[in-house]
Structures are given as C-alpha cells and as structure tokens.
Amino acid sequence: MTGFGAFSAGGSAPRIGWRDGGEVVDLSALGDVYAQQSLNALLALGRDAWADALAAARTHDGPRIPLADATLRLPFEVADYVDFYSSLEHATNMGRIFRPGTDPLPPSWRSMPLGYHGRAGTVVVSGTDVVRPHGQLKPADAEAPVFAPSRRLDFELELGFVVGVASRGEPVSPERFADHVFGVVLVNDWSARDIQAWESVPLGPFLGKSFQTSISPWVTPLALLEEYRVEAPAQDPPPLPYLSGGRDWALDLALEVALNGSVVSRGNARTLYWTMPQQLAHATSNGAALRTGDLMASGTISGAVRGSEGSLIELTRNGTEPLRLADGSERTFLEDGDEVVLRGRAGDVELGEVRGRVVDSGLLAY
Amino acid sequence: MTGFGAFSAGGSAPRIGWRDGGEVVDLSALGDVYAQQSLNALLALGRDAWADALAAARTHDGPRIPLADATLRLPFEVADYVDFYSSLEHATNMGRIFRPGTDPLPPSWRSMPLGYHGRAGTVVVSGTDVVRPHGQLKPADAEAPVFAPSRRLDFELELGFVVGVASRGEPVSPERFADHVFGVVLVNDWSARDIQAWESVPLGPFLGKSFQTSISPWVTPLALLEEYRVEAPAQDPPPLPYLSGGRDWALDLALEVALNGSVVSRGNARTLYWTMPQQLAHATSNGAALRTGDLMASGTISGAVRGSEGSLIELTRNGTEPLRLADGSERTFLEDGDEVVLRGRAGDVELGEVRGRVVDSGLLAY
Numbered sequence: 001m002t003g004f005g006a007f008s009a010g011g012s013a014p015r016i017g018w019r020d021g022g023e024v025v026d027l028s029a030l031g032d033v034y035a036q037q038s039l040n041a042l043l044a045l046g047r048d049a050w051a052d053a054l055a056a057a058r059t060h061d062g063p064r065i066p067l068a069d070a071t072l073r074l075p076f077e078v079a080d081y082v083d084f085y086s087s088l089e090h091a092t093n094m095g096r097i098f099r100p101g102t103d104p105l106p107p108s109w110r111s112m113p114l115g116y117h118g119r120a121g122t123v124v125v126s127g128t129d130v131v132r133p134h135g136q137l138k139p140a141d142a143e144a145p146v147f148a149p150s151r152r153l154d155f156e157l158e159l160g161f162v163v164g165v166a167s168r169g170e171p172v173s174p175e176r177f178a179d180h181v182f183g184v185v186l187v188n189d190w191s192a193r194d195i196q197a198w199e200s201v202p203l204g205p206f207l208g209k210s211f212q213t214s215i216s217p218w219v220t221p222l223a224l225l226e227e228y229r230v231e232a233p234a235q236d237p238p239p240l241p242y243l244s245g246g247r248d249w250a251l252d253l254a255l256e257v258a259l260n261g262s263v264v265s266r267g268n269a270r271t272l273y274w275t276m277p278q279q280l281a282h283a284t285s286n287g288a289a290l291r292t293g294d295l296m297a298s299g300t301i302s303g304a305v306r307g308s309e310g311s312l313i314e315l316t317r318n319g320t321e322p323l324r325l326a327d328g329s330e331r332t333f334l335e336d337g338d339e340v341v342l343r344g345r346a347g348d349v350e351l352g353e354v355r356g357r358v359v360d361s362g363l364l365a366y
Numbered sequence: 367m368t369g370f371g372a373f374s375a376g377g378s379a380p381r382i383g384w385r386d387g388g389e390v391v392d393l394s395a396l397g398d399v400y401a402q403q404s405l406n407a408l409l410a411l412g413r414d415a416w417a418d419a420l421a422a423a424r425t426h427d428g429p430r431i432p433l434a435d436a437t438l439r440l441p442f443e444v445a446d447y448v449d450f451y452s453s454l455e456h457a458t459n460m461g462r463i464f465r466p467g468t469d470p471l472p473p474s475w476r477s478m479p480l481g482y483h484g485r486a487g488t489v490v491v492s493g494t495d496v497v498r499p500h501g502q503l504k505p506a507d508a509e510a511p512v513f514a515p516s517r518r519l520d521f522e523l524e525l526g527f528v529v530g531v532a533s534r535g536e537p538v539s540p541e542r543f544a545d546h547v548f549g550v551v552l553v554n555d556w557s558a559r560d561i562q563a564w565e566s567v568p569l570g571p572f573l574g575k576s577f578q579t580s581i582s583p584w585v586t587p588l589a590l591l592e593e594y595r596v597e598a599p600a601q602d603p604p605p606l607p608y609l610s611g612g613r614d615w616a617l618d619l620a621l622e623v624a625l626n627g628s629v630v631s632r633g634n635a636r637t638l639y640w641t642m643p644q645q646l647a648h649a650t651s652n653g654a655a656l657r658t659g660d661l662m663a664s665g666t667i668s669g670a671v672r673g674s675e676g677s678l679i680e681l682t683r684n685g686t687e688p689l690r691l692a693d694g695s696e697r698t699f700l701e702d703g704d705e706v707v708l709r710g711r712a713g714d715v716e717l718g719e720v721r722g723r724v725v726d727s728g729l730l731a732y
Contacts, residue, residue, distance in 0.1 A: 080487045085569060098568070106567045111511050112502050116569040117483040117576070121446045121657045131535060133652035136478050136606065145477050147606045147651070169497060195652065201472045202464070203451060203482040204570025210483070211652040240502065240513045285513070286499035286561065286577040287727065291487045361653065 003183065003218030003352055004057065006038050006073040009065045014073055016042065017065070018057035019218045019352065024070045026063040030056055039076045039219060043164035043182050044292045050164065050182055054221050072217035074125040075185070076162060079291035081123055081213065082283055083158070083189060083205075083299060084115040086274035088233075090302040093314045098197065110237060113274035113282050115299075118189070119210035123295065125217050126354045131361045132336060133211040135195035149361055150192035152319070153334040156300040157257050157310030157342050158187035159269050161276050162219055163294035172284045174246030174277035178222055180290065181280065184251075185216040186342045186354045187297040193313050193333070215295070216352030228252045228346035232275045239278070242285055246277025251346060255301060257310065258341040259334075262326040264315060267301055267308040269344070336360045369549065369584030369718055370423065372404050372439040375431045380439055382408065383431070384423035385584045385718065390436045392429040396422055405442040405585060409530035409548050410658045416530070416548055420587050438583035440491040441551070442528060445657035447489055447579065448649055449524070449555060449571075449665060450481040452640035454599075456668040459680045464563065476603060479640035479648050481665075484555070485576035489661065491583050492720045498702060498727045499577040501561035515727055516558035518685070519700040523623050523676030523708050524553035525635050526663035527642050528585055533656040540612030540643035544588055546656065547646065550617075551582040552708045552720045553663040559679050559699070581661070582718030594618045594712035598641050605644070608651055612643025617712060621667060623676065624707040625700075628692040630681060633667055633674040635710070702726040 007024055008014045014037035015028035027034040033041045033053075042053060085091055088105075095104025108114065132153055138145040164182035172180055189209060196208025232250035253269040274282075279296055300310040309315045312333055316322055322330035334340070338358045344351040373390055374380045380403035381394035393400040399407045399419075408419060451457055454471075461470025474480065498519055504511040530548035538546055555575060562574025598616035619635040640648075645662055666676040675681045678699055682688055685698035700706070704724045710717035 080485055108502070108504075108511070108564050108567070112565070114565065114569050114572070116572050117485055119446055119483055119654060120486065121660070122654050131653050134537075135652045136474070138474075144603070145474070145606070147608050171500075192652070198474050199478070199480065200568065200570075201474070202566065202570065203480050204566075204568065206480070206482055207649070207652040207654070210649075210654045237510070240511070242513050282573070283576075286501050286558070286573040287497050288485060288488050288573070288576045294487070 002224065002349060003220040004039055004042070005075045005218045005352070007070040008073070009070045018060070022067050023064040024067060025057065025060055026065060027057055027060055029062055030060060037073065040293050043076060043162065046165050047179055050221060051223060054223055072125055072127065074123065075217055075219050077293050078120040078123045078295050079293035081118040081120040082115050082296045083118045084113050084274065084279050084297065085299040086113050086272045086279065087299055087302050088273040089271065089304050090300040090310065090314065093302060093309065097313060097318045112243065113279045115279070115283065116204045118213060122210055123213045123215060126214055126352065126356070128214060128356060129359045130190050130212045130214070130356045131359055133192050133195065134361060135192060135207050136198055137194040138198045145198060150194055151333065152193035153358060154191045154193050154312045155257065155334070155340045156189040156191055157255060157265060158189055158297040158300060159253065159344070160185045160187040160215060160295050160297035163290050164292060166292050167284065167290040169287045169289055171242065171287065172280050172290070174281045177246060177249065177277035177280055181222060181276070183219040183221040184225070184351065185219055186344050186351050188214040188340065188342055188354045188356060189297060190214065214354050214356045216354050218352030220349060220351050224349050225251055225346055230270050233271065233273060235273065243278050243281055246275045246281065249275040249277045253344050253346045255344050259331065260325055260327065260339055264323055265308060265310055267303040267310060269301055271303045272298055272301060334358050368590065368715060369582070369586040370405055370408070371441045371584045371718070373436040374439070375436045384426070388433050389430040390433060391423065391426055392431060393423060393426055395428055396426060403439065406659050409442060409528065412531050413545055416587060417589060420589055438491055438493065440489065441583055441585050443659050444486040444489045444661050445659035447484040447486040448481050448662045449484045450479045450640065450645050450663065451665040452479050452638045452645065453665055453668050454639040455637065455670050456666040456676065456680065459668060459675065463679060463684045478609065479645045481645070481649065482570045484579060488576055489579045489581060492580055492718065492722065494580060494722060495725045496556050496578045496580070496722045497725055499558050499561065500727060501558060501573050502564055503560040504564045511564060516560055517699065518559035519724060520557045520559050520678045521623065521700070521706045522555040522557055522666040523621060523631060524555055524663040524666060525619065525710070526551045526553040526581060526661050529656050529660035530658055532658050533650065535653045535655060537608070537653065538646050538650045538656065540647045543612060543615065543643035543646055547588060547642070549585040549587040550591070550717065551585055552710050552717050554580040554706065554708055554720045554722060555663060556580065580720050580722045582720050584718030586715060586717050590715050591617055591712055596636050599637065599639060601639065609644050609647055612641045612647065615641040615643050619710050619712045621710050625697065626691055626693065626705055630689055631674060631676055633669040633676060635667055637669050638664055638667060700724050
C-alpha cells in the first residue's frame with residue numbers, strides 16, 4: 001500500500017507519513033508541512049509542491065515505523081463531503097429496488113452526475129467501529145413508523161477524491177481537475193437502508209447515511225495513477241459542453257469487498273459512467289466554492305456482472321438472495337460483529353484499505 | 367439589533383463584538399476567546415460560560431465602533447450545515463407546485479422533521495452579493511436540458527440555530543437542546559428553482575442550493591429569547607417518544623422579507639410544525655456526532671395566510687401571480703440588481719438582518 005497519511009507512534013505528536021508496504025516512513029523532518037496532524041497544509045500547496053512531496057516521500061531516509069506500532073488518524077480534515085451516484089449499474093439496481101414499476105434511472109441521471117451533500121463531521125478513518133444506528137423505520141407490514149435499530153445495515157464501496165487547491169466561485173472545467181485534486185481514497189459510505197427508504201422523499205438521504213462514513217488512512221496521489229487512466233464507457237446522450245471533458249480519467253482500479261474474510265464483491269472503478277473530472281466540473285458549475293479538504297465520492301461502484309455489485313442490497317437482491325460466507329453462515333444485511341474491508345489496486349499501486357466492524361448500539365441512551 | 371459577531375475595523379485584527387443598536391462594542395479586552403476571528407472558541411465553552419459572556423457583553427465598557435466603520439465577518443466557522451423542512455404550510459405549498467396531483471405532503475413528513483445536508487463552505491455573511499448561478503435546467507417546452515443562468519432565482523426565509531457544545535455519538539434529547547445550542551441566526555437559503563427541479567430526484571437538492579447561503583452577522587443567544595418561547599402548533603399524529611419533547615420551544619418571532627425596499631412577506635417563526643429541539647433530536651437520533659459550529663436551519667417559514675409565505679415561488683404561485691413592488695415593477699423571481707433583506711424581531715430583541723443583492727454571472731468563464 002502507498003500514500004500519504006497522518007499518524008502518531010510511541011506517544012509522538014501527530015505527523016505526516018508515507019506508507020511503504022508494512023511500514024510508515026516518518027516525514028516530519030521534511031518541514032513544517034509534514035509536522036502536522038493532517039494533510040491539509042500539504043493539500044493546499046498545489047500541483048508542483050505535490051510532485052516534490054511525492055519525490056521526497058519515496059526517497060526520504062526518515063524513521064520507519066512498523067504499521068502495527070502506528071496510530072493512524074483521519075488523513076485530512078474534511079471540509080464538505082459530496083456523494084455522487086455515478087455508476088449506471090448501481091443507479092439501475094437501486095431504481096429497481098426502491099421504485100419498482102418505473103424507469104429505474106431518474107429522469108436527469110444520464111444528463112449529469114447526480115449527487116448530494118453528506119455529513120463531513122462523521123467521516124472517520126479506517127478501523128473505526130461503526131455503531132449500528134437507530135432511526136425511524138416503517139416495516140412493510142406496519143401501519144406506523146417505529147424507532148429502532150436499523151435492521152438493514154449495509155456497506156457501499158466507493159472511490160473518493162480529495163480537493164487540495166481551493167477555488168472561489170469559478171467553475172473547474174474537467175481539464176483542470178488535476179490542478180485542484182491531490183489524490184484518492186476508498187470510501188465506505190455505510191447505509192441504513194430502512195432508515196434511508198423512509199426518509200428520502202423528497203430531500204434525499206440524510207440519517208440513513210449520516211451516522212458514519214469510513215475512508216482510507218492513506219491518500220494515494222493522482223500522479224501514481226496516471227498510467228492506469230483509461231477511457232470511460234461511452235455516454236449516450238453526449239453530455240453538455242461543460243461536462244464533455246475528462247473522459248480519459250476512468251481508472252483501471254480493481255476493487256473488492258471482504259465480509260468476515262470472504263470476498264463478496266469484485267469490481268473495477270473503470271466501469272463508472274461519470275468520471276471524477278466530470279463530477280468536479282458539475283459540483284462547481286453553479287459557482288460553488290471549493291475548500292481544501294473537500295471530499296467527493298463516486299457513489300457505490302457496481303459492475304454489470306453478478307458479484308460485482310458494491311453493496312449488500314444489490315448483492316442480495318434486496319435481501320431475497322442471501323450470500324453464503326466462507327464460515328457457512330448466510331448474510332442479507334450486516335450483523336453485529338461483522339467486519340467489512342474494502343480494497344483497491346491498480347497494478348502495483350494499492351490504495352489504503354477501509355476496515356470497519358459493526359457494533360451494537362446497546363450503550364446509547366434514548 | 368443585538369447578538370455576538372466577529373468584525374474588524376480600521377485595519378484591526380478580527381475580533382469578537384457585541385451589537386448594540388447602531389454600534390459594535392469591541393469585546394477583545396475580555397480575553398483570548400474574544401480576540402478571535404470567529405465565535406467558535408466561545409461557542410465551545412458551554413452554557414455557563416455563555417451566560418457569563420452575555421452578562422459581560424451587555425455591560426462591557428469597551429470601544430464602541432459605529433456599524434458603518436466595521437467590517438462584519440461570518441460570525442462562526444460552519445462545521446456541517448443541515449437544512450430542515452419544518453413548516454407545514456411551506457411543505458404543502460411545495461408539494462402542490464412540484465408534485466401536482468399527489469398528496470402534497472411526503473409520506474414521512476408528519477413523522478419526523480425531514481432534512482438534508484447543505485454546503486457548509488458556501489455559507490456567507492449578510493451583505494455578500496449572490497451571483498446568479500448557472501446550471502442544468504429543462505424548460506417545460508424543451509426536449510433536452512440546457513446549461514444556462516437560472517431563470518428562477520429565489521430567496522428562502524429561515525431561522526437557523528448554532529451548535530456550540532459538540533457531542534460524540536450520543537443522541538441529544540429535546541430536553542438537552544439548550545445545553546448544546548448557543549443561539550440563532552436568520553438564514554437566506556438562496557434557491558435556483560429550475561436547477562432544483564431538474565436535479566432533485568432521487569437525491570434531493572444539490573446545485574440548486576449549494577451556490578450560496580447567507581446568514582446574519584450577529585448570533586442572538588438563546589437566553590435572550592427565553593421570554594418569547596411559546597407552545598408550538600399541535601402535532602397530529604403525536605410524534606414518537608424520541609421527538610416528543612421540545613414543544614415549548616416555538617419562538618414568537620415576527621419575520622419579514624423586503625425586496626428592493628418593499629415588504630413582500632410577513633410571518634412568524636411560531637408557526638413552524640417542528641421545533642428546533644425536535645430538529646436537533648432527530649439529527650442526532652442515529653448517533654451522528656455534533657461539532658461546534660454546526661448550523662441547522664428550519665427550512666422556509668411560511669404561514670397559512672396569503673403574504674406570509676417565505677419564498678417567491680410560493681408568494682407568486684410558481685410565478686403565475688407576480689408581485690407588485692413599491693416602484694411599480696413586477697416580480698415573479700429575482701432579477702439582477704434586486705436586493706433582499708430578511709428581518710426578525712421578538713419584542714425588543716431584533717435578530718441580525720440578512721441582506722444580499724443579486725448580481726449577474728457574466729464574468730464567469732465556462
């Protein structure tokens with residue numbers, strides 16, 4: 001694995017490190033920007049400085065800490081968090097489940113990368129337990145909603161990008177994507193499907209998502225992914241001019257989800273219909289400012305073949321076809337104690353994994 | 367007007383001030399917490415310290431700066447921004463406009479305060495111009511969407527509350543509202559109705575709102591509003607237990623919107639169906655953490671009588687009944703050059719007004 005992150009070890013102050021296999025290289029001797037509790041200072045410096053940082057990190061002769069001895073922090077302070085809905089296969093699957101009998105794709109889905117704002121304050125680093133959320137649910141056979149622990153807790157396999165260079169009111173065209181974006185992380189956008197289903201009309205997801213989102217401890221710089229850029233799937237109809245660039249920014253990035261050690265999903269980020277530069281161009285097309293630390297995620301990445309879906313609701317056909325795990329047990333949605341791990345790899349470049357275990361919410365007082 | 371804010375004057379460093387009529391009392395001599403560029407340090411201190419701060423501010427013999435000589439800043443750094451949909455009359459009006467022929471209230475509307483996350487990074491202080499956003503729109507007579515300046519730019523009159531004391535995974539019951547919340551601001555959640563209409567299914571509002579949200583420069587402490595607390599309108603059906611408190615937290619707060627000097631809306635915050643404590647309890651019911659600086663707004667406040675609606679789309683019946691302004695001109699939606707001012711008053715306590723002027727986006731390069 002490789003990438004920049006923030007860590008502490010042996011009681012040290014937080015600092016910036018470079019992940020190199022099973023070790024973390026302490027970069028704090030490289031200067032003030034590296035003696036920080038998050039990557040934000042480095043993120044703000046821009047593309048030339050990022051290239052210098054990458055060269056320095058890969059050759060720096062600093063202390064090497066075994067990963068087991070490092071406490072990994074959230075790698076950057078998240079400014080705003082936007083979650084898109086960029087996978088054609090995922091959007092189609094979700095439409096079939098949540099709006100049966102209608103065209104599964106929303107009317108504007110092929111015209112632009114739909115998205116919404118998530119809760120930045122509950123983005124956490126890999127390894128953080130996820131507490132099963134309570135919420136309002138309306139079971140199919142109930143007349144009125146109840147307040148109860150979610151019974152349909154799910155993961156979502158996503159790819160996120162991290163904004164380094166801010167902007168103030170200027171749209172960022174797809175061609176300028178790499179001037180603003182530092183790198184990528186894997187994202188698990190944990191979802192309580194029963195809470196989400198009852199709350200989402202007409203304002204979209206809220207408490208079904210806002211309890212927690214987990215990301216990689218390591219941000220992989222875009223520069224390391226250059227050679228894995230491929231052309232994205234053809235778009236029909238062709239997008240409007242402000243979204244017409246950035247089609248050469250699909251990533252040939254193999255993805256997998258392991259549940260209690262069993263790999264339950266295998267996909268690839270290259271299947272995404274809307275690319276990251278298109279997502280950023282859309283998010284700024286109304287003049288919205290960007291801040292250092294903005295996180296924008298793809299939405300669940302699902303492929304066209306069975307077993308490539310990036311969420312349990314899709315993999316189990318809304319819970320009707322349970323998965324069988326290696327230990328012989330079956331799953332529709334997540335049970336307490338379950339551990340989910342997201343992994344991504346492009347050639348030799350492995351993204352930071354995202355690990356999280358489900359714990360019950362018995363200790364919360366209501 | 368009255369409240370705490372952040373300002374600079376005569377080239378000074380930013381500092382905390384207390385608004386007293388037409389002057390700002392410089393509080394920076396009161397200690398480090400007041401020699402800051404935002405209220406966040408004060409917000410984090412909690413309820414006892416807030417009471418002390420209020421007593422100190424009202425009696426402090428510091429320098430008094432005429433308002434005209436002060437540069438007002440965004441009063442606090444916004445952590446996450448949540449926008450609710452708490453007015454029964456507004457939700458009903460919007461349902462009739464956007465989903466004609468169906469029950470205007472969404473299925474779960476009476477069960478909980480629906481909401482969504484907005485863009486924290488584009489919350490700005492009163493006085494900031496709003497640039498007319500571009501975006502994807504689909505005119506009624508068009509076969510395909512176009513990318514163009516919004517033709518249906520609107521204001522939204524809202525009341526927001528500001529979280530001071532953070533929480534980590536514990537639901538905040540309605541009874542504990544005032545332990546976490548420092549005070550209130552007026553909010554203009556500018557909305558591009560044409561962008562919003564084309565993008566909102568199924569993920570809710572995104573670019574139709576994210577270009578800008580304007581708030582008061584002065585945060586009015588809850589303590590000053592105690593005597594204006596009234597019982598909220600009856601709820602049918604009764605809410606679930608976790609939402610059953612906080613009904614004595616409606617505010618008898620007279621509201622108005624002026625457009626180019628003509629008052630076009632007069633209402634009262636006491637008409638809101640869901641109260642602020644219910645909003646906060648709901649937002650934290652899934653265990654979502656709160657951070658100092660979280661802003662939660664009511665959603666548009668509309669009353670039951672004609673002329674009390676808090677947005678142009680409602681006041682003009684979706685543009686079919688133009689308003690006539692004092693200068694003889696007519697308006698359906700906002701035109702370039704228009705100035706909108708939101709005001710709120712509870713007895714002698716006047717909230718900080720929210721002022722904004724619409725400017726065209728001719729200078730943006732696409």
